[in-house]
Amino acid sequence: MKTLKYILAIFFLSVSFVSCSSEDENPTVEQNPVEGLTMIYEIPAADHTVQIYSEKQNLEVGYNEILIRIKDLASDTYVANAAPNWMPIMHMETMQHSAPHSMLTNTDESTVYKGHIVFQMASNDTEYWEVVFNYSLNGQQKEEALRIAVSQPTDELNKTQVFMGSDDTRYVLAYVNPKDPKVAVNDLQAVLYKMENMMSFPIVENYKIPVDPRMPGMGNHSSPNNEDMTYTSATKMYDGKLSLTMTGYWRINLKLLNENGEILKGEDVTEANPESSLYFELEF
Amino acid sequence: MKALIPVFPLKGILMGCLWCALFCGVFIPQVHAQVTPADSLKLIQLNEVVIISAGKQLDHQKQRKPLSTLDEFLESSRSINMVKRGAYAWEPTMNDMASERLAVTIDGMQIFGACTDKMDPITSYVDVSNLAEAQIGSGQQGAVFGNTIGGGINLKLDKSNFRPTGWNGSLESAFESNNTMRVFGGELNYSDEKFYLNSDGIYRKADNYYAGGDEEVKFSQFEKYNFSINSGYKLAEGKSISATLIYDEANDVGYPALTMDVSLARAVIGSVGFNQDTLFGNLSNWQSKLYYNNIKHVMDDTKRPDVPIHMDMPGWSETAGFYTQANFNKEKNHFFFKWDGFYNKSYAEMTMYPTNGYEPLMFMLTWPDVRTTNVGFYAEDHITFQKASLKLSTRLAYHANTVADDFGLNSLKIFYPEMDRTNTRFLKSFSAQYHKMVKDFHFNGGLSYGERAPSVSEGYGFYLFNSFDNHDYIGDPELNTESSAEANFSVTLKKPIFEITAGANYFHMYNYIIGVVDPSLSTMTIGAQGVKIYNNLDFAQLFNASLSGRYTISNAFKLSGNVSYHRGIDNEGENLPLISPLSYRGALDFYKNQFSASLSVDGAGEQTNYNPAYGETKSAAYATLSASFGKRFFLKDNDLFLKAGIENIFDTNYSTYTDWNNIPRIGRNLYLTISYSIN
Numbered sequence: 001m002k003t004l005k006y007i008l009a010i011f012f013l014s015v016s017f018v019s020c021s022s023e024d025e026n027p028t029v030e031q032n033p034v035e036g037l038t039m040i041y042e043i044p045a046a047d048h049t050v051q052i053y054s055e056k057q058n059l060e061v062g063y064n065e066i067l068i069r070i071k072d073l074a075s076d077t078y079v080a081n082a083a084p085n086w087m088p089i090m091h092m093e094t095m096q097h098s099a100p101h102s103m104l105t106n107t108d109e110s111t112v113y114k115g116h117i118v119f120q121m122a123s124n125d126t127e128y129w130e131v132v133f134n135y136s137l138n139g140q141q142k143e144e145a146l147r148i149a150v151s152q153p154t155d156e157l158n159k160t161q162v163f164m165g166s167d168d169t170r171y172v173l174a175y176v177n178p179k180d181p182k183v184a185v186n187d188l189q190a191v192l193y194k195m196e197n198m199m200s201f202p203i204v205e206n207y208k209i210p211v212d213p214r215m216p217g218m219g220n221h222s223s224p225n226n227e228d229m230t231y232t233s234a235t236k237m238y239d240g241k242l243s244l245t246m247t248g249y250w251r252i253n254l255k256l257l258n259e260n261g262e263i264l265k266g267e268d269v270t271e272a273n274p275e276s277s278l279y280f281e282l283e284f
Numbered sequence: 285m286k287a288l289i290p291v292f293p294l295k296g297i298l299m300g301c302l303w304c305a306l307f308c309g310v311f312i313p314q315v316h317a318q319v320t321p322a323d324s325l326k327l328i329q330l331n332e333v334v335i336i337s338a339g340k341q342l343d344h345q346k347q348r349k350p351l352s353t354l355d356e357f358l359e360s361s362r363s364i365n366m367v368k369r370g371a372y373a374w375e376p377t378m379n380d381m382a383s384e385r386l387a388v389t390i391d392g393m394q395i396f397g398a399c400t401d402k403m404d405p406i407t408s409y410v411d412v413s414n415l416a417e418a419q420i421g422s423g424q425q426g427a428v429f430g431n432t433i434g435g436g437i438n439l440k441l442d443k444s445n446f447r448p449t450g451w452n453g454s455l456e457s458a459f460e461s462n463n464t465m466r467v468f469g470g471e472l473n474y475s476d477e478k479f480y481l482n483s484d485g486i487y488r489k490a491d492n493y494y495a496g497g498d499e500e501v502k503f504s505q506f507e508k509y510n511f512s513i514n515s516g517y518k519l520a521e522g523k524s525i526s527a528t529l530i531y532d533e534a535n536d537v538g539y540p541a542l543t544m545d546v547s548l549a550r551a552v553i554g555s556v557g558f559n560q561d562t563l564f565g566n567l568s569n570w571q572s573k574l575y576y577n578n579i580k581h582v583m584d585d586t587k588r589p590d591v592p593i594h595m596d597m598p599g600w601s602e603t604a605g606f607y608t609q610a611n612f613n614k615e616k617n618h619f620f621f622k623w624d625g626f627y628n629k630s631y632a633e634m635t636m637y638p639t640n641g642y643e644p645l646m647f648m649l650t651w652p653d654v655r656t657t658n659v660g661f662y663a664e665d666h667i668t669f670q671k672a673s674l675k676l677s678t679r680l681a682y683h684a685n686t687v688a689d690d691f692g693l694n695s696l697k698i699f700y701p702e703m704d705r706t707n708t709r710f711l712k713s714f715s716a717q718y719h720k721m722v723k724d725f726h727f728n729g730g731l732s733y734g735e736r737a738p739s740v741s742e743g744y745g746f747y748l749f750n751s752f753d754n755h756d757y758i759g760d761p762e763l764n765t766e767s768s769a770e771a772n773f774s775v776t777l778k779k780p781i782f783e784i785t786a787g788a789n790y791f792h793m794y795n796y797i798i799g800v801v802d803p804s805l806s807t808m809t810i811g812a813q814g815v816k817i818y819n820n821l822d823f824a825q826l827f828n829a830s831l832s833g834r835y836t837i838s839n840a841f842k843l844s845g846n847v848s849y850h851r852g853i854d855n856e857g858e859n860l861p862l863i864s865p866l867s868y869r870g871a872l873d874f875y876k877n878q879f880s881a882s883l884s885v886d887g888a889g890e891q892t893n894y895n896p897a898y899g900e901t902k903s904a905a906y907a908t909l910s911a912s913f914g915k916r917f918f919l920k921d922n923d924l925f926l927k928a929g930i931e932n933i934f935d936t937n938y939s940t941y942t943d944w945n946n947i948p949r950i951g952r953n954l955y956l957t958i959s960y961s962i963n
Contacts (some may be wrong), residue, residue: 130863167830178877182694183647183691183694185697217639218636220806224806225699225701245695248636248638249640283644284644
């Protein structure tokens with residue numbers, strides 16, 4: 001009986017010790033702001049470099065989240081207050097055009113800037129993408145141009161749609177999340193831009209994008225409790241819910257509705273019409 | 285919180301009594317004017333016992349068809365009907381209720397099938413070679429075996445139990461013409477006052493069977509074998525330990541009514557027990573057992589032509605449990621106490637192979653690793669009076685379900701975003717059963733209340749395809765506990781040369797669990813008609829009545845028969861599915877000088893109360909005639925027993941209300957059984 005008491009006492013002590021120590025440790029862990037990301041480009045300049053990070057190994061057609069930071073080589077520190085902005089440009093043989101993109105904004109870490117670009121097409125030997133960065137460094141305005149390679153996604157799935165709506169406007173709709181889809185109700189996120197001219201792609205606000213996921217391989221099986229994507233002003237993206245009942249190949253049929261509820265693109269999925277012309281594809 | 289439901293709703297009881305009174309009123313006048321010889325007061329319970337034990341010498345005359353499958357034995361019980369999906373692994377139903385409403389145990393052990401499509405009722409994991417008898421309790425009379433609504437079945441294993449018989453063994457073989465079924469079995473036993481060891485094995489292999497009119501029923505083949513060992517050792521006088529091990533494996537089991545077959549159904553069932561004659565001076569017959577069983581079930585469609593999509597559907601079910609029970613007698617009171625519990629783990633998955641080979645596999649968890657914990661306490665008091673007896677019983681149980689797998693939990697949250705991982709409930713059962721003897725009449729009446737938790741499929745199933753109604757089923761983890769108020773009544777007139785019993789029972793069930801079509805959902809299975817979600821109906825009513833009799837014509841000839849009526853309706857007066865039409869059975873048995881013969885008829889009326897919404901079509905009336913002949917020879921000390929018979933003599937092509945997709949039953953079938961026992 002006595003030994004049992006001791007064992008219990010030691011057990012409780014050790015449990016409380018373990019729990020205390022783990023609480024103490026948590027806040028002191030230093031977080032690397034680019035942990036898990038790949039530095040895909042580094043622009044060398046005289047006294048600094050611009051580092052470009054992505055979750056992916058290389059830039060692809062569609063939505064790309066990109067983080068940059070600027071390293072001051074003199075002080076060996078990353079620069080805050082650089083107020084960077086960027087402009088992607090596609091140099092085609094006969095013309096130039098830009099791509100839908102966000103502003104570069106500060107993340108929680110003041111030296112890291114984040115934004116996204118939706119590339120509509122891949123680059124090749126004669127047609128290439130260039131991103132022009134503007135930022136301030138030690139009170140001076142700088143400009144650097146970077147030639148980048150954009151490839152087709154290796155999974156060959158359609159996650160970006162460039163289309164003409166019934167209002168004669170050209171739109172770009174790109175899939176953002178979930179990056180890692182699950183058999184669950186997923187948070188679905190996409191960005192929607194319209195093409196004002198070759199160089200200007202403003203965000204489209206307050207439209208609605210109904211979602212109808214289907215499995216063509218399973219007799220067009222669908223899932224319940226999906227939610228239409230609607231505009232969230234805080235993120236400037238469209239958010240909805242996507243239910244996936246099993247792993248496999250899913251075709252996410254979509255429609256685009258303007259503020260008045262008029263269909264600009266896409267069709268209802270019915271027996272006669274098994275798919276919408278506006279869609280994303282997923283595999284997992 | 286759900287509303288409290290009165291334990292004995294007045295309406296249900298009134299209705300039940302009315303039905304009983306009406307029914308009995310019809311029969312009593314026919315039998316009341318009989319001479320009454322003094323009869324010993326023998327309790328007639330609603331419980332029934334079906335003798336199975338194959339190798340036990342004297343029982344052969346009672347069995348029209350030894351070495352038939354356990355399913356056929358159970359079907360011969362007047363209270364059990366079997367739902368058939370093929371020639372093998374039939375699902376027992378009692379009072380028109382199937383597995384999820386019954387407590388089916390093997391020697392007191394809880395075992396749960398591993399197939400999401402109910403292709404492996406636990407009765408398929410034992411064989412007649414293992415068993416002594418099936419103990420059957422209707423309604424809450426079966427609560428001793430577990431939480432139940434419809435009743436309980438306990439398959440009692442055959443044990444020598446320290447009888448001083450020494451060594452004995454037997455060899456048995458049977459052949460059936462229709463599906464060329466071959467059966468080989470044997471057993472070897474040793475038993476003395478200190479120790480016993482029983483071992484047996486049986487092997488069955490059958491090809492496709494032919495329905496009446498020589499119609500081959502494709503994919504009705506099966507192959508199975510079963511071994512079991514059980515042993516006991518006496519530690520001291522009145523104190524013994526015992527152990528049991530059963531291994532059962534079936535391969536290549538065809539299910540003509542389904543789109544898939546089974547490549548493997550395997551069960552390992554083990555237990556250790558401790559028995560003591562007395563406990564604390566007052567308690568007697570103290571029995572305790574620890575058990576574990578593991579079931580694996582693999583469905584396979586690779587042998588089927590034209591499947592729209594190939595799929596694998598393995599399932600696992602593991603259960604560990606215990607019980608300890610004892611009797612206590614005090615004057616007129618005979619108490620029985622039992623404390624039991626089990627922990628079950630049910631996991632099943634489905635992988636589909638897309639026809640476009642480059643697409644990824646489609647995977648889902650059809651049973652999301654559901655952990656069920658159930659701990660219960662059962663007590664009964666059997667009070668004997670001079671010409672009457674009263675049995676009071678109760679079961680109180682704690683029941684919890686937990687979804688252990690996150691993948692599965694997230695899958696279900698697609699349908700139930702607010703669902704909790706764990707769901708607990710408290711299950712209650714109360715019953716009072718009264719027996720009174722007036723001259724040669726035995727009156728039995730009872731009132732009871734019982735509850736059950738939803739089954740794993742009902743609570744947590746994910747797109748389970750049911751080919752009976754061609755729908756995908758999805759469970760609901762937020763289902764209410766199903767409960768039932770039951771009234772039963774029977775009257776028996778017992779004379780030395782004849783006996784006649786009229787009985788009826790009525791179940792008024794609250795929160796009756798059944799799949800209800802949700803038209804907003806899209807089917808998963810290609811070709812399915814729709815999706816059903818398990819739901820609680822406000823109430824449902826079931827009524828069963830039967831009349832059975834036995835008449836001894838002479839020492840050699842005996843006549844027996846029974847006829848039963850069943851009715852089940854939901855809260856809107858619509859018919860419930862799988863309710864038997866009027867059915868009947870009759871037999872003439874002959875036994876003299878080690879020679880036995882029988883002629884029996886089985887039949888049912890046209891099914892007038894069916895429900896197309898549940899995929900039912902009207903099954904037509906039918907009757908089949910069967911005959912058997914047997915002879916026992918004594919060869920020195922040994923016994924040779926031969927039995928031959930013919931079933932469905934007129935090769936009738938028929939199917940019954942329980943046959944999925946109206947697959948016709950077996951046609952004319954000749955069988956021959958030889959058993960040789962060495963004493």
